[in-house]
Amino acid sequence: MSQLEKMEVNPDLAMERAKCNFNIMELTHILDGGEENTVRRKKIEDIALNSGASKDAFPEEHMSPKEKYENAVRKSCIFADLVKNDFAHLTGLETFGINSNVIRRTADAFFKEVSPFLLHMGMFVPTIMGQCTSDQMSYWLPRAMAMQIIGTYAQTELGHGTFIRGLETTATYDPETEEFVLHSPTLSSYKWWAGGLGNTANYCIVVAQLYTKGECHGTHPFIVQIRDEDTHMPLPGITVGEIGPKMGFNTADNGFLGFDHYRIPRDHMMMKNAQVLKDGTYVKVARHGKLTYGTMVFVRVMLVSEAAFNLAKACTIAVRYSAIRRQSKPKPDEGEPQILDYATQQHKLFITIATAHALQLSSSWLWRSFSAVLTEMKEGNTDKLPEFHALSSCLKAVSTSDAAYLIEQCRHACGGHGYMISSGIPHLYNFVSATRTYEGDYTVLLLQTARFLVKAYEQAEAKQPLTPTVSYLKLAFTRKEPWDSSPAGIVRSFQALAAGKVSTCVKNMRKRMRSGLSEVEAWETSTIQLVSAAEAHCRAVISDAYKSETERLTANSSPNVKIVMEQLSTLYLYYWALERIGDLLLYTSISEKDIVELQTAYEELLQKIRPNAVGIVEAFDLRDELLHSTLGSYDGRAYERLMDEALRSPMNKEPINQSYYKYLRPMMKANL
Numbered sequence: 167m168s169q170l171e172k173m174e175v176n177p178d179l180a181m182e183r184a185k186c187n188f189n190i191m192e193l194t195h196i197l198d199g200g201e202e203n204t205v206r207r208k209k210i211e212d213i214a215l216n217s218g219a220s221k222d223a224f225p226e227e228h229m230s231p232k233e234k235y236e237n238a239v240r241k242s243c244i245f246a247d248l249v250k251n252d253f254a255h256l257t258g259l260e261t262f263g264i265n266s267n268v269i270r271r272t273a274d275a276f277f278k279e280v281s282p283f284l285l286h287m288g289m290f291v292p293t294i295m296g297q298c299t300s301d302q303m304s305y306w307l308p309r310a311m312a313m314q315i316i317g318t319y320a321q322t323e324l325g326h327g328t329f330i331r332g333l334e335t336t337a338t339y340d341p342e343t344e345e346f347v348l349h350s351p352t353l354s355s356y357k358w359w360a361g362g363l364g365n366t367a368n369y370c371i372v373v374a375q376l377y378t379k380g381e382c383h384g385t386h387p388f389i390v391q392i393r394d395e396d397t398h399m400p401l402p403g404i405t406v407g408e409i410g411p412k413m414g415f416n417t418a419d420n421g422f423l424g425f426d427h428y429r430i431p432r433d434h435m436m437m438k439n440a441q442v443l444k445d446g447t448y449v450k451v452a453r454h455g456k457l458t459y460g461t462m463v464f465v466r467v468m469l470v471s472e473a474a475f476n477l478a479k480a481c482t483i484a485v486r487y488s489a490i491r492r493q494s495k496p497k498p499d500e501g502e503p504q505i506l507d508y509a510t511q512q513h514k515l516f517i518t519i520a521t522a523h524a525l526q527l528s529s530s531w532l533w534r535s536f537s538a539v540l541t542e543m544k545e546g547n548t549d550k551l552p553e554f555h556a557l558s559s560c561l562k563a564v565s566t567s568d569a570a571y572l573i574e575q576c577r578h579a580c581g582g583h584g585y586m587i588s589s590g591i592p593h594l595y596n597f598v599s600a601t602r603t604y605e606g607d608y609t610v611l612l613l614q615t616a617r618f619l620v621k622a623y624e625q626a627e628a629k630q631p632l633t634p635t636v637s638y639l640k641l642a643f644t645r646k647e648p649w650d651s652s653p654a655g656i657v658r659s660f661q662a663l664a665a666g667k668v669s670t671c672v673k674n675m676r677k678r679m680r681s682g683l684s685e686v687e688a689w690e691t692s693t694i695q696l697v698s699a700a701e702a703h704c705r706a707v708i709s710d711a712y713k714s715e716t717e718r719l720t721a722n723s724s725p726n727v728k729i730v731m732e733q734l735s736t737l738y739l740y741y742w743a744l745e746r747i748g749d750l751l752l753y754t755s756i757s758e759k760d761i762v763e764l765q766t767a768y769e770e771l772l773q774k775i776r777p778n779a780v781g782i783v784e785a786f787d788l789r790d791e792l793l794h795s796t797l798g799s800y801d802g803r804a805y806e807r808l809m810d811e812a813l814r815s816p817m818n819k820e821p822i823n824q825s826y827y828k829y830l831r832p833m834m835k836a837n838l
């Protein structure tokens with residue numbers, strides 16, 4: 167046992183735990199979606215983490231990029247074996263599905279950054295499930311699930327990421343040989359970014375422009391073998407490599423890929439939504455043109471829970487650290503207070519906890535809507551897809567953006583030590599800030615939602631029925647929303663605000679068109695306001711979902727758990743109302759007096775949450791192995807852990823570094 171393991175819990179943290187007035191485990195069960203899920207999650211975490219297989223003998227931070235990657239592959243193989251052999255026997259595992267949050271969560275103990283297999287499980291397998299015919303699926307899925315092949319998803323190119331219709335890679339059908347010829351005509355057409363593509367994957371889903379009988383039918387997905395299944399050598403006609411160091415994701419071997427008239431069999435086109443017959447005839451199967459974008463929609467839904475989870479990690483670290491860190495002396499006759507006692511620190515941190523809850527509950531709600539949409543689509547009904555695309559786009563955009571901002575705020579809350587890699591926060595930030603960009607950039611996705619909102623507004627104007635998430639748009643045609651500071655009243659105000667913003671956009675666009683701009687130009691010149699309107703819509707959706715999910719989940723809970731959850735959801739509403747005062751003044755009847763009262767109520771709420779803050783973050787039930795943090799470990803021994811990590815640095819392995827003899831000494835002697 168190391169010195170650290172023998173040490174007792176920091177007394178400040180012990181004191182915080184003693185004063186928590188609600189049942190932490192009860193809140194954990196609620197967040198896990200029920201006690202059974204908690205039990206199963208803990209079993210899985212015990213199997214995966216108690217063996218110590220997730221630990222590194224040598225700190226990853228001090229490895230070279232190549233060593234980091236090789237270590238990540240080693241651990242990915244261990245983890246894949248665990249999933250296949252050890253987790254499978256747990257009753258009900260199949261109900262978690264391959265992308266189970268529990269498995270994702272457990273994997274994070276193995277990787278400070280990410281696994282090179284992330285894209286295999288995160289996009290390769292889901293695309294096989296979503297884009298293959300049943301015959302194709304019965305061939306590819308078992309091989310992929312058994313990890314006999316490793317795949318990734320290569321859509322983005324050097325020259326095009328957002329604009330999928332502009333992709334340049336071509337897949338031209340040759341009826342003579344019944345093959346597709348994949349080709350990269352330009353440098354900008356090289357596939358770029360796919361995770362695991364550089365060195366790990368031997369298969370790849372490639373999105374390319376389909377040509378048959380001389381006609382282009384737009385982008386379609388293909389399964390492409392890129393490396394020999396035995397030697398792993400790139401196949402002739404394939405150029406593949408890794409794209410180099412990045413802000414984060416440095417264990418993911420993101421890669422590039424080019425094709426030189428590379429041939430694949432006809433049935434390697436993923437043919438669920440469209441087919442090319444042997445003679446080259448193109449047959450559209452799907453009832454909606456954008457079903458080939460299905461994996462992106464699925465991952466966007468996943469990313470909302472990713473944002474919640476990573477935020478939960480960051481606030482667990484920052485709140486525990488704020489409980490053990492003492493600083494300044496506001497009262498001369500008393501000792502230094504815990505920094506968690508400062509109202510400004512509570513302002514930084516409690517919104518972070520509330521947002522983690524808001525995103526987690528909104529994410530469960532979104533998953534349920536997604537399942538309902540998928541069920542209808544299986545029956546051939548795609549009517550709900552546009553609304554769901556608008557919803558998943560804005561929730562992905564806002565959740566990842568809020569999470570990145572708030573994780574950075576957690577770093578600020580930890581002062582200088584938060585800047586240490588060993589605090590765990592920089593890795594979290596680097597990861598989450600990428601999620602704001604990939605799978606659809608923030609602005610681009612909000613503009614997709616805005617398109618839907620503008621159409622819905624026009625329907626409301628024409629007194630046509632509206633779909634559920636936008637039914638509030640009718641508020642745009644009523645008198646100014648009267649301000650009501652109850653939670654339900656604030657949600658209504660957020661809806662009135664979003665409706666008002668959409669209405670302003672539409673009016674501005676019409677005015678611009680009357681002054682001679684085309685529709686496209688009027689749209690383009692209004693995009694700043696459109697993004698803001700879509701963000702306001704999303705905020706209203708999250709606030710509504712968070713409030714109603716909190717009510718549903720606490721209907722039978724013990725009184726104190728109910729109070730804690732309600733305090734957090736109310737805090738979320740107060741925080742965003744105060745952030746959006748200017749908009750509320752425009753679109754509701756809020757007065758100066760109401761604003762002063764709201765600010766006071768917010769500050770009082772921070773004080774009410776304070777005594778339970780450590781208990782609340784501990785309800786996320788994040789083991790030390792998952793946090794990877796010197797500042798946020800369960801024992802609160804941050805200083806001992808920081809020193810321990812410092813001493814592990816290779817820079818401290820010799821008393822005098824050789825650069826002293828080579829450079830410093832000669833320079834100093836010469837300057838004598």
Ligand SMILES: CCCCCCC/C=C/C(=O)SCCNC(=O)CCNC(=O)[C@H](O)C(C)(C)COP(=O)(O)OP(=O)(O)OC[C@H]1O[C@@H](n2cnc3c(N)ncnc32)[C@H](O)[C@@H]1OP(=O)(O)O
Nearest residue numbers: 288321327328329330331456459462468555604605606617
């Ligand atoms: C936990 C797992 C982690 C996995 C790790 C993941 C690592 C990262 C992977 C990746 O990043 S993979 C690459 C992802 N790339 C993107 O997300 C690109 C973003 N771009 C797009 O999604 C689209 O191009 C676009 C921006 C939405 C526009 O598409 P397009 O130009 O084809 O369409 P438009 O002409 O703008 O719109 C036409 C029409 O179609 C509707 N629509 C667009 N997308 C969808 C969709 N997915 N589903 C349903 N409908 C869609 C759009 O709203 C328009 O509707 P109308 O307004 O005409 O009614």
Ligand SMILES: Cc1cc2nc3c(=O)[nH]c(=O)nc-3n(C[C@H](O)[C@H](O)[C@H](O)COP(=O)(O)OP(=O)(O)OC[C@H]3O[C@@H](n4cnc5c(N)ncnc54)[C@H](O)[C@@H]3O)c2cc1C
Nearest residue numbers: 319320321322326327328359360361600603604605606609
């Ligand atoms: C860590 C990481 C992992 C990734 N993994 C994969 C992967 O596995 N597979 C894969 O295929 N791709 C992957 N990607 C690529 C990712 O999907 C794209 O980077 C992302 O979709 C954004 O596209 P882009 O890079 O072309 O940005 P651009 O579209 O060039 O965006 C640049 C800027 O232009 C703005 N912009 C673009 N279009 C518009 C518009 N119409 N209106 C207004 N503003 C606009 C954007 O808002 C942004 O500010 C990954 C990216 C990262 C960072």
